[in-house]
Amino acid sequence: MKAYARVLVRPGGFGRLWLGTTVSLLGDGMTFLALAWLVLDEGGAGRLGLLGVCFTAPVVVGGPAVGLLLDRVDKRTLLIADSVFRAVCVASVPLTAAFGSMPTALPFVVAVVYGLLKMVPLAGFPAAIPQLVDDENLDTANALESLAFSVSTVVGPALAGVLVGAVGAANVLLVDAASYLVLAALAATVRQPLSPPERGGKPARAKPSLRTVAGDRVIVATTAAFMLFNIAEGMLLLVVGPWLARHQLGGGASTLGALTAALAAGEMAGAALAGRGRPGRATPRLIGLCQAAAGPAFLAVLGAPSTLVVGAGYFAVGALSAPMTVWAQSLRMRRIPPALHGRAFTALRTLMQGTPPLGAVLAAPLLARGEPAAAAVIMAGVAGLPGLWLMLAVPEPTSPATQETQDANEIQEAQETRGAKQPQGA
Incomplete structure (x- = not known):
């Protein structure tokens, strides 16, 4: 744990920004559950479906715009402005409700704002990590980011469920608004500049674009493998797990909550181990090994009606997928030009988070026909086979130092060529 403590207390402010991001996450x-309860009090399932669309669809529009902003302005300033603005938006619901004048459309407006700006913290914090920690500590920092996301995914909704019953859905949104202000306050204490990289004083070279990322075989291969893995996770988390909890495992919602907790516990354990490894271990081969090993873990759903066996499978999926996430993010940070971090991380996260619903579409008909075994085999194959491909078919990447040397040599050769072509006395 010394590695984590060292990164959290190091000068520059990573620890404070991580803490603020964790609280905000x-x-x-809590946001969706609280808004959903308010909407259900006013109407039925149709309004709840509309809320879900408002909550998720705007990210397709907001994501690219956020990525461009992250590469153009100071990330700290953007995180502060986003947090304050969203705190005001979220707080408008309980404040208007307290006066008995909350517009019916307000929860949907808040959901749209959330979707539009979702990628500010989700991409902004990772894009800031390379500016806050050195290359040696990237894996540890990314493990901490993964831990924050895993904990918030489980604890946030669970805490919201308790608070809705205790203080009401509208007041839960006050807690949510306060969490945004915590991030804004802690981000304001970060003294390390998080501005876009300066280009002045450097030799002229082609301006980097997202085509650079699209032409990187390692980035493309790992992203494609993760998109397929997320299809399998979507099958498990959105359809197969809830179906098993209701029809085969017993216990209903409490059992499903226990399975989700097992997954999160695995993710935390896996991320903790991944962050303690030696620097530079993030390679497609190692990522592929974890993904290939995670594939068979999905077959644990065949152990129903044993909750213990299925829960062990959930834990294994989490424990093996977390190192994949940590190492792949470190790999991207080292390979993607700093001037593209905002746009690239936003685009890649949008792509990878867009595939779990495809898993739900794939799994639902299988379970409707009473074929959970077929769903299990498909999950294992879709998750694990891309890992084998990463191990066997994707070349090991050139080290950043070697690549920088090659770039410098190319620039020098170009300058010498231009100088040789100039007439004498020019």
Whole structure:
């Protein structure tokens, strides 16, 4: 644990920004449940479906715009402005409700704002990590980011469920608004500049674009493998797990909550181990090994009606997927030009988070026909086979130092060529 403590207390402010982001993510975990309860009090399932669309669809529009902003302005300033603005938006619901004048459309407006700006913290914090920690500590920092996301995914909704019953859905949104202000306050204490990289004083070279990322075989391969893995996770988390909890495991919602907790516990354990490894271990081969090993873990759903066996499978999926996430993010940070971090991380996260619903579409008909075994085999194959591909078919990447040397040599050769072509006395 010394490695984590060292990164959290190091000068520059990573620890404070991580803490603020963690608290804000916990608030994010409460948002949908609280809004959903308010909407259900006013109407039926149709309004709840509309809320879900408002909550998720705007990210397609907001994501690219957020990525561009992250590469153009100071990330700290953007995180502060986003947090304050969203705190005001979220707080408008309980404040208007307290006076008995909350517009019916307000929860939907808040959901749209959340969707539009979702990628500010989700991409902004990772994009800031390379500016706050050195290359040697990237894996540890990314493990901490993964831990924050895993904890908030479980604790946020669970805490919201307790608080809704205790203080009401509207007041839960006050807690959510306060979590945004915590991030804003802690981000304001970060003294390390998080501005876009300066280009002045450097030799002229082609301006980097997202085509650079699209042409990187390692980035493309790992992203494609993760998208397929997320299809399998979507099958498990959105359809197969709830179906098993209701029809085969017993216990209903409490059992499903226990399975989700097992997954999160595995993710925390896996991320903790991944962050303690030696620097530079993030390679496609190692990522592929974890993904290939995670595939068979999905077959644990065949152990129903044993909750213990199925729970062990959930834990294994989490424990093996977390190192994949940590190492792949470190790999991207080292390979993607700093001037593209905002746009690239936003685009890649949008792509990878867009595939779990495809898993739900794939699993639902299988379970409707009473074929959970077929769903289990498909999950294992879709999750694990891309890992084998990463191990066997994707070349090991060139080290950043070697790549920088190659770039410098190319620039020098170009300058010498231009100089040789100039007439004498010019």
